[in-house]
Amino acid sequence: MLGSRLKVGGSLNYVKTKQFGVPTGGFGVTNTNIFGQLWIMPRSYNLTEFPYIDPVTQENIHYRAGRDNPYYIAQENTYSSYVNRILGYVDADLKITDWLTATYKFGFNNYTDQRMQVYAKSTQYNDGLGTVITDNIRFQELESNLMLRVDKGFGNFNVNAITGWNVN
Numbered sequence: 001m002l003g004s005r006l007k008v009g010g011s012l013n014y015v016k017t018k019q020f021g022v023p024t025g026g027f028g029v030t031n032t033n034i035f036g037q038l039w040i041m042p043r044s045y046n047l048t049e050f051p052y053i054d055p056v057t058q059e060n061i062h063y064r065a066g067r068d069n070p071y072y073i074a075q076e077n078t079y080s081s082y083v084n085r086i087l088g089y090v091d092a093d094l095k096i097t098d099w100l101t102a103t104y105k106f107g108f109n110n111y112t113d114q115r116m117q118v119y120a121k122s123t124q125y126n127d128g129l130g131t132v133i134t135d136n137i138r139f140q141e142l143e144s145n146l147m148l149r150v151d152k153g154f155g156n157f158n159v160n161a162i163t164g165w166n167v168n
Contacts, residue, residue, distance in 0.1 A: 005095040012088035019081040022074055023117045032077060032125040037070045047071060059122035068123050076120035085111035099152035105145045113137040143168045 022034055041047075045063070052061050052071035060072040089107035096102055114136055121130035147164040 007093040008091070009093075010088065010090040013086070015083070015085040015087075017081070017083045017085075019079075019083075021079050022077050023079045023119070032068050032073060032119055032123045034070045034073050037067060037073065040067075041070075057122075060120070060128075062124075066124065072120070073123065077123060078116075078118045080116050082114045083111055085109070087111075099150060101149045101151075103145075103147045103149070105143075107143045107145075109139070109141040109143075111137075111139050113139075141168065 024033060024035060041063075047063060047070065050061070050063065052063075052069040052075075053059070054061050060068055060076070063069045087107070087109040089105055091103065091105040094102045115134065117131075117133045119125040119131045119133075122128045123130070125131055144167045145164060147162055150159060150161040152159050
């Protein structure tokens with residue numbers, strides 16, 4: 001009877017993530033990156049003693065020529081990412097004989113990622129003009145696996161073998 005030899009299963013997942021923060025690098029932009037600034041800043045320099053926004057122009061007060069103030073970066077430059085992801089699989093396991101089993105699995109992974117980085121006017125990025133960078137990423141992956149498992153005894157010997165096929 002097929003019902004006792006066949007097992008079918010699957011899984012479906014939906015994940016939604018929202019991320020907010022500050023740009024942390026990329027595009028070769030170390031001057032508008034908090035970590036890049038803190039890495040080269042002298043340990044003896046106390047940023048908390050000085051303002052980071054000009055009270056008249058509301059622009060970045062650079063703590064050093066060609067370098068953005070890390071406080072300004074943290075307050076004025078933003079990063080956001082919105083990801084919607086669906087992933088799952090279906091599988092079937094068929095016991096063909098007592099010693100031979102076939103397994104087939106089909107899976108998928110699909111997501112969109114909408115990202116935005118904002119570099120405020122007066123930051124070092126893009127000569128202080130201010131910039132908005134958007135990325136709309138779409139990804140889809142399909143995967144198919146077929147495996148045959150052998151577990152057969154021959155007297156004092158036992159053969160365990162797996163062979164398979166994968167397409168991604």
